[in-house]
Amino acid sequence: MAKATRAAFGETLIKLVDEGQDIMAVDADLCGSTTTGAFGKAYPDRLVDVGIAEQNMIGVASGLALTGRTVFTGSFAVFGTGRCWEQIRNTVCDSDLDVKICPTHAGITVGPDGATHQALEDIALMRVLPGMRVLVPADYASACAAIRVAATTPGPFYVRLGREPLPEIYEDGFTCDVAFANVVREGADIAIMACGVEVAHALKAAEELAVEGINAEVVDVMSIRPLDEETIIASASKCGRVLTVEEHSIYGGMGSAVAELLSEKCPVPVTRMGMTGFGQSGTAAELLSYYGLDAAAIAARVRELLGK
Amino acid sequence: MATDALRQASARSDAEIALIANRMRHDIIEMLGAAGSGHPGGSLSATDIMATLFYSGLFGMDPTDPENPERDRFILSKGHAAPALYALFVQLGYLPHDEITTLRQVGSRLQGHPDRHACPGVEVCTGSLGQGLSIGSGIALGFKLDAERGGSEPRRVFVLLGDGEMQEGENWEAAMFAGNQELDNLVAIVDLNNLQIDGHVTDVNNIEPVADKFRAFGWEAIAADGHDIASVRAALEAAVAVSGKPAVIVAKTIKGKGVSFMEDQVSWHGNAPSPEQTEVALAEIDAAYEALLAAQKEA
Numbered sequence: 001m002a003k004a005t006r007a008a009f010g011e012t013l014i015k016l017v018d019e020g021q022d023i024m025a026v027d028a029d030l031c032g033s034t035t036t037g038a039f040g041k042a043y044p045d046r047l048v049d050v051g052i053a054e055q056n057m058i059g060v061a062s063g064l065a066l067t068g069r070t071v072f073t074g075s076f077a078v079f080g081t082g083r084c085w086e087q088i089r090n091t092v093c094d095s096d097l098d099v100k101i102c103p104t105h106a107g108i109t110v111g112p113d114g115a116t117h118q119a120l121e122d123i124a125l126m127r128v129l130p131g132m133r134v135l136v137p138a139d140y141a142s143a144c145a146a147i148r149v150a151a152t153t154p155g156p157f158y159v160r161l162g163r164e165p166l167p168e169i170y171e172d173g174f175t176c177d178v179a180f181a182n183v184v185r186e187g188a189d190i191a192i193m194a195c196g197v198e199v200a201h202a203l204k205a206a207e208e209l210a211v212e213g214i215n216a217e218v219v220d221v222m223s224i225r226p227l228d229e230e231t232i233i234a235s236a237s238k239c240g241r242v243l244t245v246e247e248h249s250i251y252g253g254m255g256s257a258v259a260e261l262l263s264e265k266c267p268v269p270v271t272r273m274g275m276t277g278f279g280q281s282g283t284a285a286e287l288l289s290y291y292g293l294d295a296a297a298i299a300a301r302v303r304e305l306l307g308k
Numbered sequence: 309m310a311t312d313a314l315r316q317a318s319a320r321s322d323a324e325i326a327l328i329a330n331r332m333r334h335d336i337i338e339m340l341g342a343a344g345s346g347h348p349g350g351s352l353s354a355t356d357i358m359a360t361l362f363y364s365g366l367f368g369m370d371p372t373d374p375e376n377p378e379r380d381r382f383i384l385s386k387g388h389a390a391p392a393l394y395a396l397f398v399q400l401g402y403l404p405h406d407e408i409t410t411l412r413q414v415g416s417r418l419q420g421h422p423d424r425h426a427c428p429g430v431e432v433c434t435g436s437l438g439q440g441l442s443i444g445s446g447i448a449l450g451f452k453l454d455a456e457r458g459g460s461e462p463r464r465v466f467v468l469l470g471d472g473e474m475q476e477g478e479n480w481e482a483a484m485f486a487g488n489q490e491l492d493n494l495v496a497i498v499d500l501n502n503l504q505i506d507g508h509v510t511d512v513n514n515i516e517p518v519a520d521k522f523r524a525f526g527w528e529a530i531a532a533d534g535h536d537i538a539s540v541r542a543a544l545e546a547a548v549a550v551s552g553k554p555a556v557i558v559a560k561t562i563k564g565k566g567v568s569f570m571e572d573q574v575s576w577h578g579n580a581p582s583p584e585q586t587e588v589a590l591a592e593i594d595a596a597y598e599a600l601l602a603a604q605k606e607a
């Protein structure tokens with residue numbers, strides 16, 4: 001059943017506390033949307049709502065972490081990484097605290113709320129920070145796994161969660177390492193490297209292309225920092241050409257991270273698909289189509305790149 | 309040793325604290341003179357407050373173990389006063405005196421702003437203004453939750469803020485939060501020296517009436533003379549006795565206090581003394597030490 005990655009947030013925190021981990025969540029007036037509210041219902045004294053005050057959210061989370069707890073922060077990705085970026089840099093990262101930045105509603109698939117609420121720079125903002133690990137899960141099961149990895153690995157993490165229900169890619173109970181990329185479909189003509197909502201679109205594009213005799217490999221790049229270098233290089237080396245796809249700016253996002261790696265260790269042509277400006281209102285599906293980030297657009301770009 | 313025992317073991321008299329504060333001033337000038345850069349003004353305005361807090365008997369600390377888990381917490385939100393913190397750590401024995409001349413050098417434990425990885429006793433990296441009160445609120449909340457679980461009194465958290473720093477909006481997010489959470493184990497201290505880089509705080513962007521602002525957010529506000537040890541001690545005693553809400557001590561101070569040519573001069577916010585100025589300042593501080601000793605003998 002299609003579930004949003006954000007649905008994994010509150011549920012996984014409940015399970016982790018059930019299993020004995022000392023976890024708290026600090027949110028900023030969005031407990032219902034982020035699903036930390038469900039966690040607070042199960043464990044009332046483990047959820048703190050600071051109201052609409054994201055900078056204080058990071059400070060309070062940092063203070064709680066300094067008392068020995070593992071702390072997750074919420075809010076929407078625009079506000080939960082942007083409004084408080086310098087607090088994340090100078091308090092969480094510089095002090096290497098056990099704070100997990102885990103906001104929801106990232107990307108243009110936020111939909112009708114429009115440009116102010118669509119985080120398209122959050123991956124870039126987080127992946128430049130010393131000590132920060134950046135995970136972008138592609139479905140509910142991998143979101144559960146990403147939150148679990150963040151909770152059980154000391155130090156700062158950013159886990160990017162979304163609003164929209166996404167098709168199932170992994171089975172329930174799926175687990176992963178901190179540096180995780182996974183070939184979700186094997187191919188040889190081109191490697192489509194995608195993250196988050198774009199993994200399902202890349203898979204659908206690959207199916208379309210297969211009918212035409214184009215054999216596209218699809219790689220889920222869940223960990224943007226650290227990258228699973230081995231998997232990414234093996235796929236790039238095998239296919240000889242890479243197309244990256246993300247619902248994020250092409251400047252500084254997953255595509256940039258992959259291009260940085262490959263230009264140094266396995267130079268092959270890399271083409272990036274993503275956003276170059278602000279989004280706007282619309283449904284998630286309309287916006288993915290409008291900005292050329294759905295399966296049809298990916299398939300079209302592959303044909304163009306392969307001259308077919 | 310439990311927190312209360314740590315507090316009692318560290319208690320010193322006002323006279324002893326006055327001498328400690330004087331030696332801190334000496335080391336602040338010595339380290340800034342050696343470093344050639346840094347912040348004397350705000351370090352000297354905070355010296356008496358910090359010395360009194362740590363040796364008041366109200367603050368649990370362990371000179372043999374800066375990380376003793378039973379300790380109370382001190383957050384230097386105005387991280388540019390790092391020299392005052394390091395001078396205090398020399399007094400506590402966390403740092404050897406010889407090390408103070410490494411301030412601001414590559415590889416030194418005495419970074420320009422406090423670094424928890426580098427220096428024992430530093431709870432969290434600070435220096436980017438406006439973040440300490442939020443962090444302190446989170447720690448205080450964590451201690452209250454610990455205390456609920458363990459059925460004990462929560463440990464205390466003290467946050468030292470600059471007055472210019474109160475222009476940062478995050479402080480007021482934290483003030484609102486701490487008031488609503490009734491964090492009565494949290495004490496904020498505002499070092500009210502009325503100078504910031506661009507001039508007098510009252511001219512640049514006035515924070516007054518700062519005590520009333522805190523009161524409006526549900527805090528107890530207490531006034532103190534930040535260079536009178538008995539006054540700071542009395543304010544701290546009143547602050548920790550407050551129940552059901554956090555407390556703020558608004559401590560009137562003089563920037564550069566204790567070095568006559570630095571006092572109330574904005575130019576000494578972020579400039580280190582030259583070798584000649586260092587010599588003059590150290591002589592003045594040493595003379596003050598002798599005067600203190602003589603006065604104490606007489607009394």
